[in-house]
Amino acid sequence: GAVVSQHPSWVICKSGTSVKIECRSLDFQATTMFWYRQFPKQSLMLMATSNEGSKATYEQGVEKDKFLINHASLTLSTLTVTSAHPEDSSFYICSATLFYRGASEAFFGQGTRLTVV
């Protein structure tokens, strides 16, 4: 099946610094990717929809200036957590939608565990 790769798989950063997470669709093009956040022992919450060539669409309550999303190509979306703080520590997961033969399916990256110290 299709593969979505996230990088890095884990990162530790200091408070106040910025961290960039990459999401790549390795063998298909994705005009739309999604970013989710998962708190420990909780479900995944959609943060934003990343649209190739246009601005991302953020869910209510998500700070767009803090979580910068760029979808510069059909195979790459990036999430930058700016001025990170300990409360931003979480598991971030991206997904990309593959359309085929009139159907579609979402494929997920392996996730990035961010720890802000």
Place this chain on the structure above:
Amino acid sequence: GNSVTQMEGPVTLSEEAFLTINCTYTATGYPSLFWYVQYPGEGLQLLLKATKADDKGSNKGFEATYRKETTSFHLEKGSVQVSDSAVYFCALSPVAGGTSYGKLTFGQGTILTVHP
């Protein structure tokens, strides 16, 4: 808005026991329904899906039937294995084939632990 409610866990079973994890949903129209599995430290893997009423999704011995009359998509397996230990998420997507497909609403997840 859309929502998914899952049976609360954790669920602990002995190997070869029968598994049911309940899932109900609220949505307008005809959403597609999914079960995803997450192993420790990993991302999500699609386990099975159903895109219309009365469809049955199945994979690796797991099954779930899309019941529109009860707005449910319960996950079942007749005989669980230790390797099935993971977190299971029920999810829905608003429209099959649409550009918003893949924009998923997840249930809270159910932790399954299977003992030998």
